[in-house]
Amino acid sequence: MERQLNPGEPLETFEQSIMVRLLVDPVSGQIVGANKAACHYYGYTPEQFRAMTISQINPLDDATIAVEMARASTLERNCFRFKHRLAGGEIRDVDVYSGPVTLGGRSLLESTVVDVTDAVRTRRDLDEAAEQLRVLINTTTDGVLTMDSTGHLTAVNDRYVEMSGYSAAEIVGMGIGDLDANETTEAVVGRLNRYRESDYQRFERVHRARDGHLFDVEISLSHVHARDEFIVFVRDITDRHRAEQALRESLELFQNAIDNAPNGMALVSPDGRWLQVNPALCSLTGYSEAELLGLKLWDIVHPGEAATAEQDFHDLLAGKVATVRTERRYVRKDGLDVPVMASDSLLVRGNAQQPLYFVVQLQDVSEQKRIEAGLRRSNEELEQFAYVVSHDLRAPLRAIRNLVGWIVEDLGGYESLPPAIVSNIGLLRDRTDRLDALIEGILRYSRIGREVHEAVELDPVRLIEDIWSLLSPPDGVDLTIDCQIDRICVAEVPVSLVLRNLIDNAVKHNAAPGARVDVAIAEETHDYRFDVADNGPGIPPEHRERIFRIFETLQPKDAIGTVGVGLALVRKTIAQAGGTIEVLDNPAGKGTLFRVRWPKS
Amino acid sequence: VRATKPVTFLLVEDDEVDIQAVRRAFARLRLANDLIVAHDGVAALELLRGSAGEPLPRPYIVLLDLNMPRMGGLEFLETLRADAGLTDAVVFVMTTSAEERDRVAAYRSHVAGYIVKGDLSSDGLLAAIDMLDRYWRVVELP
Numbered sequence: 001m002e003r004q005l006n007p008g009e010p011l012e013t014f015e016q017s018i019m020v021r022l023l024v025d026p027v028s029g030q031i032v033g034a035n036k037a038a039c040h041y042y043g044y045t046p047e048q049f050r051a052m053t054i055s056q057i058n059p060l061d062d063a064t065i066a067v068e069m070a071r072a073s074t075l076e077r078n079c080f081r082f083k084h085r086l087a088g089g090e091i092r093d094v095d096v097y098s099g100p101v102t103l104g105g106r107s108l109l110e111s112t113v114v115d116v117t118d119a120v121r122t123r124r125d126l127d128e129a130a131e132q133l134r135v136l137i138n139t140t141t142d143g144v145l146t147m148d149s150t151g152h153l154t155a156v157n158d159r160y161v162e163m164s165g166y167s168a169a170e171i172v173g174m175g176i177g178d179l180d181a182n183e184t185t186e187a188v189v190g191r192l193n194r195y196r197e198s199d200y201q202r203f204e205r206v207h208r209a210r211d212g213h214l215f216d217v218e219i220s221l222s223h224v225h226a227r228d229e230f231i232v233f234v235r236d237i238t239d240r241h242r243a244e245q246a247l248r249e250s251l252e253l254f255q256n257a258i259d260n261a262p263n264g265m266a267l268v269s270p271d272g273r274w275l276q277v278n279p280a281l282c283s284l285t286g287y288s289e290a291e292l293l294g295l296k297l298w299d300i301v302h303p304g305e306a307a308t309a310e311q312d313f314h315d316l317l318a319g320k321v322a323t324v325r326t327e328r329r330y331v332r333k334d335g336l337d338v339p340v341m342a343s344d345s346l347l348v349r350g351n352a353q354q355p356l357y358f359v360v361q362l363q364d365v366s367e368q369k370r371i372e373a374g375l376r377r378s379n380e381e382l383e384q385f386a387y388v389v390s391h392d393l394r395a396p397l398r399a400i401r402n403l404v405g406w407i408v409e410d411l412g413g414y415e416s417l418p419p420a421i422v423s424n425i426g427l428l429r430d431r432t433d434r435l436d437a438l439i440e441g442i443l444r445y446s447r448i449g450r451e452v453h454e455a456v457e458l459d460p461v462r463l464i465e466d467i468w469s470l471l472s473p474p475d476g477v478d479l480t481i482d483c484q485i486d487r488i489c490v491a492e493v494p495v496s497l498v499l500r501n502l503i504d505n506a507v508k509h510n511a512a513p514g515a516r517v518d519v520a521i522a523e524e525t526h527d528y529r530f531d532v533a534d535n536g537p538g539i540p541p542e543h544r545e546r547i548f549r550i551f552e553t554l555q556p557k558d559a560i561g562t563v564g565v566g567l568a569l570v571r572k573t574i575a576q577a578g579g580t581i582e583v584l585d586n587p588a589g590k591g592t593l594f595r596v597r598w599p600k601s
Numbered sequence: 602v603r604a605t606k607p608v609t610f611l612l613v614e615d616d617e618v619d620i621q622a623v624r625r626a627f628a629r630l631r632l633a634n635d636l637i638v639a640h641d642g643v644a645a646l647e648l649l650r651g652s653a654g655e656p657l658p659r660p661y662i663v664l665l666d667l668n669m670p671r672m673g674g675l676e677f678l679e680t681l682r683a684d685a686g687l688t689d690a691v692v693f694v695m696t697t698s699a700e701e702r703d704r705v706a707a708y709r710s711h712v713a714g715y716i717v718k719g720d721l722s723s724d725g726l727l728a729a730i731d732m733l734d735r736y737w738r739v740v741e742l743p
Contacts, residue, residue, distance in 0.1 A: 387700060392668070395697050398718070399618035406625065 020113040022049075023103065026069040029053040029062070032108055041115070043087030057084050059091070072098035072109050084113065093120040143217075143234035149192060151176045151185040154229070163236055165210035176232075181208040195230065196223050207234065216241050264362035268344075272296040272313055275357055284340070284364050286333035297344075297360065302329035302337060309342075316344060316358065327365065341365050379450075386446045393439050401432045438551075441565030445550065448569065449576045453491035455601030460488050460521045460528075467500045473507050482520040488528050489601045494573045501566040502532040502594050510536030510591075518588070527579065527597040535591040544583040574598070608737040609635040609661040613645040613677065614695075615669045619718075623664070626730040634737075642672030646680060649687055656686075660742035662733065663692040665712075667703055675703070678710035689743045693733065 014021055014033070020041045023033035034042070034049040042049075042057065054069070055062050060082070071077045080096045093116050101110040137144045143160025145153050156171040164171070164179065175185030182205070195201055201221045206214050220233040258265050264281030266274055274292045282289055285300055297313060298306040305328050312324040323345035329337050341363040404425060408414060414422050464481050473479075499519075506517045520531040539547060546552050550568035574581050574596060584593040614620050620638055627636055637657070639645035645665075649657050667674035674694060681687045693714045694707045704715050716729050 387698075390698070390700075395616060395619075395668075398697070399616065402618055402622055406621070 014110075017112075020115075022054075022111045022113065023101070024054050024069070024109045024111060026073045026100075026107070026109045029055055029065060029069070031057075032103070032106075038113070041086070041113070042084075058082055059085055069098075069109060072111075073100045073107070075099065081116075093117040140233075141235075142220075143236075145171070145176075145232040145234065147176055147230040147232055149189075149228045149230075151189040151192070153179075160234055163209070163215065163234070164207065170210075179207050181206040181214050192230070195221055196228075199223065204237070264340075264360075264364075266292075266360045266362075268297050268358040268360050270317060270357070272298065272310070281362060284332075284338065284362060285330060286336075291333070300330050300332075302331050305329055312344060313358070330362070339365050339369050382446055383450075386443050389439055390443055394436060397432050397436055397439075401429065404428055404432075438565070441550075441569070445565060445569055445572060448494075448572045451493075453493045455489050455491050457487050457489050458492060458495075460485060463492075463496060464499065464503075464519050464521075467496060467503055471500065471504055471507065476513060476515070477507055477510075478516040479503075480516065480518045482518070483522075485521065485523050488521070488523075490528065490598060491577070491601070494577060495598060498570050498573055498596060498598075499530060499532065501570045502530075502596070505566060506532055506534035506536065506592075506594075510534055512536070523600075524597070527599050530596040530598065531593055532596075533586045533588060533591060533593040535586065535589065538585065538590060539583060539592050547583070548581075606660060607634050608742060609637060609657065610664055610733070611637050611639060611645060611648065611657060611661055612664045613639045613642065613669070613674070614664070614666040615640050616666070619666065622726055623730065626727050629727060630731055630734060632730070632734055634734075641669040642674065642677030642680070645677060646672075646684075646687075649681075649690070650684075660737070661690070662713075662737060662742070663690055664733075665692050665694050665696075667694060667696040667698055667707075675706050675710070678707065678712065682710055691742055695729065 014023075015035050017035055018037055020038045021035045022031060022038055024030065025032055031049045031052045031054060034044070034046060039046060039049070044052070055065055058065055060068075068077075068080060072080070078097055078099050080098065082094055082096055083091050084094045085091055095114045095116050096111050097114070098109050098111040101108050137157045138159075140157070140159060143163050144157040145160055146155040147153050153171050153174050153176065156168050158168075161168055161171070166174075171179075176188045177183055177185035180188070199222055202218065203221075204216065204218050207217050208214055215236055216238045218235040218237045220235070222231050223229075224231060258278045261278055261280055264284045265278045266281050267276040269275050273296055277289055277292050282292065285292065287295070287300070292300075298309040301309040309328055312321075312326065315321050316324060323343065325341070325343045325345075328340055328342045330340050332338055343361045343363075345359055345361075408417070408425060411417060414425075417425075460483050461481050464479075464483075468479050503517055503519070507515070514535070516535050518531075518533040520529075520533075522529045522531075548567045548571040549564075551564040552568075553564040571581055577598060579596060579598040581597075582595045584595060585591075586593045612620065612623055614623070624636065627634070637648065639648055645663070647653060649663075651657070665674045665677065672680075674696070678692065681690055681692070692710075692712045693716060694712050695716045695718060696703065697718050699717050707715050718726060
């Protein structure tokens, strides 16, 4: 079958052929001849070709080339897909058709080379596109169906199988109406012409799954012209519908909350116009919603404060402050002033950080103002009352006391009086003294909280010792102080009032021999803790609240010379400072432990 | 020793017991000075100005209570200081009020002293009258 190039086919034919043709020695790989088309294609001269071997064109290794050439020589194969290198270095895809020829007695290979680079590239691109499409369809979170022009399904992806519960084999061949819960295949087919006219359609439908349950879907349908097919993307939007429903409901709730809010609430535009107002705001200002929407924020502020309100607003706008919370007077439509706690805030910015609107809340504080004024008045009255008590109540007491003294004096002194009269005069004086102490107690009680005391650094041990010596306790009563801290920082007057009363009580209520008072002072995270313990009779749990009430005592007042104000003073003073007091059993045994926690300054 | 004309004390006080207390203190201390009593500010001004006869002859010291009907002590002081003929009068306040605002107001009206009758015993008053007795003997009065 070896072909004779000459004389059957003149060399001119080889030379003149428009096909790229090469003559190669299959043994050495030597390029024996190359036609004009070959020189043009590869970019070498005939002389250059004759000095080259095939391995300079074919980048495969020599052994592989030798094997391929042997195949061509024996006609085992005559068509090869190779890559060839051009003179400029560019690599091209080529199909090589080779067969043996004899020229001048030499057995050669005659090859016709066809450049297929573009065809190869196109094919590769197509393969890639097909692969991408396959991947896309199988990984998309949407279901994908293909449907022919009769409304029957020809393919389905995994996602739709998952959504519907049908197998792929079940779906292929079904009409679209078998999946759509509300439409027949015929109805869909009737609309297909409309779909053909546009590239793309999107609409919502309801599909029925294999088990009968319905699910909301969004369909995106496009027409493939070449095959008159339709690609149907199916997106499950049940969750989205549910979320939209929830959002609608929560917006409604929010709107409801604003509509029914007891405080005035509004949205105000960046130029100060009322944009949206709630009913409470209308009733607070006396304007209707329509009237307010024609006004600016500061139009209804009292003229004396409007400029400030406008300035506050501009400060918010400029980002100088995040919130303005202030009291302003607004003028109602009926002309009445209404004091308002206004809170303008949260300039809500859009995506471009643009000021969108302000949230304004207004709270009518008239009632609060009235109460405050009333409170102030009653405080003033209390002060006046305390003044009257101190003078008008104590003056006659002192007069009684004086008069008793003068009667005794005018009768010639105690020595000349019978013992019963002396005793009664003693009782009379006692009662006047007690009444005076009572009045003094009321005065001090009423003054707590009206006086401000600065915190100072104190040596706590010294403080207790000073109190002890001022109390001049009876002989035989022992005091111990357990204190690990050198200094405390508290307001001296109230703290020493508290400790003095507690220590005084501990002494007064324990007449037994061996009486003792144990004071412990410790520092806690937020407080100082003062423990005042005694070994007295103790206080039954049911009386532990009672003892703090004013004028309450657990023993006859004559017996201990008290009027029942001390612990009331103590508790009010501690409460005023934000501290606490507890009554506990003395853990050391008999008696009571008063535990005071006084906040650190 | 200079010959001093005994000072007259004008007690402006509405409470009978307080008046008696001062009288008794005078007696206990054996003071022979004249003690004239006015029951309120209005009556005291009439005495000082001599509205119903001769004005009170100098030298005198006014002992002034604050809480009184018709015209109280502080109002009396203001009127006194505004009166060109009486503005230099020497006044001691003797009161049961220990209120700071009363004390401040009294000194603003240039009282010579502010005495609180706080103590229930009469010893405090006795000491105050004794002090006044020494005071008028030592001090040159207008």
